[in-house]
Amino acid sequence: MEKLWKGVIFAIQMLVVLYVISVLLGAPFISNFEQTFMFSCILTVLAVVPVILYLEIDDIFQLLDVVTQPPKDSLHNMIILQFEITLLGAWLGAVPIPLDWNREWQIWPTTCVLGTFCGYFIANIVSYGIQSTNIFSRYRKSHRFKNVL
């Protein structure tokens, strides 16, 4: 129960941090509060919550440590990859905003939200792919060993 609380509090912390980061990267500070807030909510849910759930992290520094360290095991690797690619997707989502195509979806934060979803989606596929190749290669390796032996 205590862990749950800690996790929730950390999620809220991350929500605030992500909000601040998106403002620092150029999102409007107050005027589009609702949109920016929703965006950071989505980002938190997709990127941060899995990390909290699976890796039991409840501190920003711990998170930074985990992200930058070489992964310990495959689950770890998967979750971190997912975290990173989701954030990258959100970051790349800003690319079409300045273009002058005059589409109604070209506004903050629609593209970034889409980017987040895309990132999450791709991350899942990629991590699945890595997992399967890992298993495959392990299988191959063990196989080869058998042959040698």
Next chain:
Amino acid sequence: MVWSYFFFLVWFIYLIASSILLFTKGFLLTRDSFEFNSTCLTYSEIPCTPTNSEHLLSNGNNAEKHSCSTTEKLENILTNVNSASNFCLPARARVVLVIIDALRYDFTQYDKENKSPLPFQNRLPIIQETLESVPEKVRLYKFLADPPTTTMQRLKALTTGSLPTFIDAGSNFASYEIKEDNIIDQLMRNNHSTVFMGDDTWDGLYPKRFKRSYPFPSFNVRDLDTVDRGVSENLYPELEQNDWNLLIAHYLGVDHAGHRYGPNHPEMKRKLEEMNIVLKNIIHRMSDDMILYVLGDHGMTVTGDHGGETENEVSSALYVYSKIPFAAPQNTTVTKQVNIVPTLATVLGVSIPFSNLGSVLHDALPILNHTTIPQWKFSLFPIWSNVEQIVEYLQHYSSDSDIFEADRVRRIFNKFNILKAKLYTIDNPKSFEDFRYVTDELITEIRKMCEEVWIQFDSFSITRGLLLLFLSLFFVFIIADGVPAKYLKELFLSSFLVFSYFACFIAALCSLILYYFDVINNFTSSTFFATGVVSQLMLAMLIVQNWDTISLNWHSKSGNNKFISFSCRLVLVFNLVSLFSNSYIEEEASIFLFLLTTVSLVGIVSFCKNMIKEKSSRWLRYKFILFSIGISILLRLSVNFWRCREEQGSCFSSNIINVSKETTKSVWAVALASLALFTTITKTWLRNCGSLNDYSLSVTFAKYAPTVMVVCTGGYWVLHRTPFDSKPRSVQAWKVDHLVWMVYASSILGIVCTIIQPLLVYVLPRRSNANIPNEHNIIPHLFRRVKGLMEEKSESKNDIPVIYGLGTVFSTVYLVIGVYFTILLGLLLGESGAPSAVIMFLATTFILIVISTLRIEKAASIDDLFEVPNTSILIWVITSHYFFYGTGHQPAWSNIDWNAAFIGTSGVFANNFVQGTLVILNTFCPYIITGFFLPMLVITPFTLFVMTPSLLRKNKDLRKDSTNQGELLLFERSDNLLTAVFVACCKYLACHGIRVFATMLAATVHCRHLMVWKIFAPKFIFESVAMLVTLISVTFGYLVLIRVNYQLEKFINKLNKHVS
């Protein structure tokens, strides 16, 4: 060796500058202008007898003078309509031409429904009144100017009828005499006279052409009334006079009010209401043979500026009031600006200027006072004359060059001939109308063709410029990045550089000889090209010779730090690619903010990555993160100082602050507070460095000058803010300027002093060793360590000199000069921009600190610290570009802040050199700061050793190397220092250069793009001027480094001698 680095830099700079110039020559071409004049036989010269036109032309003047009635003579002329351009009808009226600068079309509209009009609405009711009461005497048109909408270009167009090209835009404030055929010269040639009053740009364009002229200085944008008052004083008496045919009155107040306050300001209301009274008075006083043309030369944007080609800037108004009835009812409401030229020529009875491209505005022509001949004949004559003139011009132009498509030209001539054949079949007003319509189409077609073609590029120069720039950047980058520092020293000790200079000299000589013997016809560009090619060969040879070291070095370097170098490469590529998109250029401010913040966040992550290896103090990490977040917050704060481009429509509605130019008291207070805070912080830092203890001139300056400068700046702003009339009598304009001169003088003196005496150190007298002069100052313990350094040198323990400020001897010089410059900048940027200068300075220092911390973390030994990683250079480049926007600039003509030119220069300086410098300082300030601070990238880690020793507690490897000496270490390895800074300079310039290259390429690729003159070309010009500024400031920074090093050597030698 020191100087060979310097000379290599100079060589590199020459290569960059020459290839940019070469490109510019090809890209920004001018239109050919002919000095031909069109001529015609005036009414009095034409004889009475009906003869065919050839005969008439050959002996027009000698023809015997019959006396005949006007009717006969006129009929006689009208029969020669097929060669109409050879004859001039008599003048129809005397013309009063009132130019109200920046009279936007909507200023002239009157809306009765509007109960609470804005300051620029409903302020010219006279136009509406006359439109209602005497519609037959009045015409109102929307008057479309061609870009660029700067006053001089518009005046040229308004008198010659041609389309001034882009290159003229730059010479707006040093106007040159017009040599092309124009309406003023036509009048002079026909012994008509012109009277002029108003903007003195006219006097520059047409010296000695006016019978009487009353020019008033136009340059001071702050002064809303001098010109207008002067014009009005002279206008009314002149209206009484009878001896002129054309009277030009150019009012500037509205334009100045726009520049100074924007249209949405009570001053604009006042100026427009003044104009209303002026118009009323003129209409009232006009005699019966006069016609009044009131026109604006261009419009203004929402902020009151102009120069571009948006709807607001190009649309002005033309209002005609005639005492004589018009020849035709009004049938258009929109007309091109050049159309005024043939119209005026017709009204005044002179021939249409040779290079005119406008068509006669026939519904704004007054009738020729005659009863028996139908009026349409009098209209047909000038219209045909107009067509003939344009076709002749086209013929001349196309025979002189082959830029027009032959097919198109032939088609136009065919059309012309068909029309000519039709000419005599016109016998009633109806057919005349049809004919007029067709001729209008023909003229429009010709004008369109000319417009398309006059942006012709010289692909020869363009490709060479691009190629040479790219090659020199590429080669120099390979040398700077590939050759390791210790080899680089050897390389520069060899005779390579002398050879290269010699080769360049020979190449230049060759092109001179070839030029002398007329083999080549353009000396400068062929010299640029020849020296460029030779230099590329030399550089390539150098690379080939050292290829093994380069490849080895690269091989050993590869593999470390993938994450950061990958993200930085991504950022660079993104950055370059975005220069090819017009919308990205428009939004570049946000993009740089985005990238820079991303980089600083990436910095946090990578720092944490390093820290994890050893579980070190959390405090350090907090500190680092705090700094990085601090950078991001400073960057985000500077968003408030962004300006909007005219193209960013949505931007204006979102922040209204940018639109109004008037500053409030709170803005002033914030500006002053930020400057004060800035001086306090820097002074505290310097004091902690121990640099402010001596009593030498430069130290005294560094102690007191910044405060004095801030106080003067604040005082200037206060006095400047008070409105003109409510100012106390004792405070005259020049007295206000004294404060500004104080700031200029103290910053210049301060910088010069610091260069002359660059060592801000204090040698404690030996007797008072224990006695520290400023007891309340916390002298950090590190100066004891400096003592320790001396201990090694001098064996005896008694003779240790204690020197304050030696640990930060290099950085102090840069800091002090930077402080002077930043405060000066605060003044130039004005109240609303001053905090941004402070933010820029703080953010750059924060970035320096963060970069250096990262580098210290990673360094294995002291030697590693001498190598500036490419990522740091890239961050530095992005910083400089970001703060171009962060200090409220945009790469667009209308966004240049001309106000800076008038700070403290009211009418004192005859030439525009000082004003130009001030504007350049204002616009390109971030490039100056970052270019000058570039050596700090190498120096700062050593400064941090002294100022925050806690940083090193962790890095054991470095501690071994006696890092407590701080920047003295740099001096001990001054060879390494100079090499490292040299390499950093080369890379920095290469990185800037590659951006210039990208803008050049973008401009070339998009040279037929819709936006090329609006976005890509200005971007290229701004970027290349920024490059030039960067070149100069980097050289200056390097020279200062050499100077400090030299002085320090002298100082230490003296000290050693003294001690031993």
